Amino acid sequence: MSELAARPLGGLKGVGPRGAERLAKLGLHTVEDLLFHLPFRYEDRTxxxxxxxxxxxxxxxxxxxxxxxxxxxxxxxxxxxxxxxxxxxxxxxxxxxxxxxxxxxxxxxxxxxxxxxxxxxxxxxxxxxxxxxxxxxxxxxxEKSLTPVYPTTEGVHQKTLRNLMRQALTLLERYPPRDLLPPSMLDSARLPTLREALLKLHAPQPDDPVDMLLTGSHPAVQRLVMEEMVAHQLGMLSRRAGQKAHSAPVFTDDRLVHRLRDSLPFTLTGAQRRVIDEIAADLAIPSPMLRLVQGDVGSGKTLVAAAAALMAIRAGYQVALMAPTELLAEQHLHNFRHWLTPLDIEVAWLAGSLTPKQRRDTQARLAEGQVPMVVGTHALFQEAVGFQRLGLTIIDEQHRFGVHQRLALREKGREGNQVPHQLVLTATPIPRTLAMSLYGDLDTSVIDELPPGREPIDTLALPAGRRPDVIARVHAAAMKGTQAYWVCTLIEESDALQAQAAEATWADLKEALPDLNVELVHGRMKAKDKAERMARFSRGEAQLLVATTVIEVGVDVPNATLMVMENAERLGLSQLHQLRGRVGRGGGKSYCVLLYQTPLSHTAKKRLAVMRETGDGFRIAEEDLRLRGPGEWLGTRQTGDLAFRIADLMRDEALMSPAREVADTLLTEHPDTAEALVKRWLKGAEGYADV
Incomplete structure (x- = not known):
């Protein structure tokens, strides 16, 4: 450990126990932490x-x-x-x-x-x-240099931080930190040493380009960004190496996969066949598969997962599929039972909606190995759930969980050094930069081809005043024998938000469309009621389904050709794209109507324009990430895995690939340096390789 990392802030003049507590709220514990706490603006007092x-x-x-x-x-x-x-x-x-x-x-x-x-x-x-x-x-x-202004918290004043930083900079001069990036890389990129970069950032001269320091384009900032990105990539690679150090069961018999393919009323796409082959190659070696399958809405990821499950089941192992919501898990249960029951394979169900007795019975049968496959929600990684021979875990919409939950499910199948294979699915296309940061420990497959016969969905945006016209359009669609969704953003009326509530909208639409059967689904309903109403819509007994965003993923009704989204300006691009993907799943032409309230913000205008222009999920995801930033894009569950202190994924995208290359080199040729980098930047992550 370096001298600066070993020195607690309590050793600096002016920091007592109370002050140390307050500084800890900013994540500042050592002198090194303090030096990496950068100003967000500068004042010229020279x-x-x-x-x-x-x-x-x-x-x-x-x-x-x-x-x-x-x-x-x-x-x-x-x-x-x-x-x-x-x-x-x-x-x-x-x-x-x-x-x-x-x-x-x-x-x-x-x-x-x-x-x-x-x-x-x-x-x-x-x-x-x-x-x-x-x-x-x-x-x-x-002052001889510009005065820094730091992010702070209650009880910690700028004057205090500046005084502590002066002491820290004196220590920096006395104990220069070791440069952990290869000298050749620093020279070729014309980057300063770590000591030079920190001095420049905390005490720039009046004639220094302050705008470059603040926007992150200055070499001093880039020096720290590169080092932090390399450390994050090392963390990912170390975690991957730790997982790959385990053994895994070998699955090579694909006879059940061929039986499934022969039973299907359609032919797999080339992309599906390619990804199944990639998975089969992973499963054929005694090392754990760690694979992410990305596929746009309706590309057939679930069928690919079914093929993987059948290879594990054929070898006598159990399979667990976990989804983030009960509605999505139910959809998977329906699909897997539809495909696997004719092959005499039982698929069990484990979710919060089960009675205590049903849950105990299912858990007992899983533990005894009587059930080859189970589909469920978070209930699957609870302590009471055990398996006799878990060989494959499938996680859907991984970004709704988090790395540690994925690993918790894996641990249920550990037998000595042997662990299950892992397959991660997402219908949310992940921008490349984010994928490298978030899923750097996974191999990636992309299903980049939609089933034949799928037509692009025509999308139009209309002000809320055109609602009567849209209702007439819903009626016309029903008269042609097709069905429609009407999605609302809230369940109940709220004074704070002007959004139309689902229950009020359902009542309005029933009155406006008396000759149609209109169903209502939202997240506060009992699972049984929700399932019954969805089933009626799936069977065509209702022409219109009014719903909240609970139908965002997993709902598959090929006869639905019209999607109406109320208050579309309130939703993010990825969510709008997922909802739109509920239609266009059959052979006919489908439409999406985005109803919005005026006036629109600049961001809302941009979102709606992107939705009208493209159906490409990857382009939409890139735009969404650009508009919202990675923290909001991922939600709270995952942001801990992207806790960059200085790097910005959008701003510093160009550095991600070079950082990965440097990380690869350090891990293989300079493991001691790699470990030092991880310790410097990823607090508490030194044990990555053990997870």
């Missing part, structure tokens, strides 16, 4: 601005003599201090002031002031500026 040349909204340093200081009474009491430097006069206003301030700010006192110039009641004013009083007639020397 030069003095004449008062006579001040303009509103400037952040400046001025010096002058106090002409008068009086307590002003009005709507709010304030201390008003008038300052002059011979070129002009300006006021300093303090709404909160102490007796000591009032005593010090007297006529004749000499001050240096820093703050923002604003237009006020007496002309130009500074509100609660920072200031220093001259001792005798002497003011301290001006």
């Amino acid at each position: 030069r003095i601005q004449p008062i006579g040349r001040l303009r509103p909204e400037q952040h400046v340093v001025i010096e002058g003599e106090v002409l008068a200081a009086d307590v002003m009474f009005g709507r709010r009491r304030s201390l008003l201090c008038k300052l002059s430097d011979g070129t002009g006069m300006v006021a300093l206003r303090f709404y909160h002031f102490t007796a000591a301030q009032k005593h010090n700010l007297t006529r004749g006192a000499r001050l240096r002031v820093y703050g923002e110039v604003r237009a006020g009641g007496t002309g130009l004013e500074f509100y609660h500026p920072e200031y220093e009083l001259a001792v005798g007639d002497e003011l301290p020397p001006l």
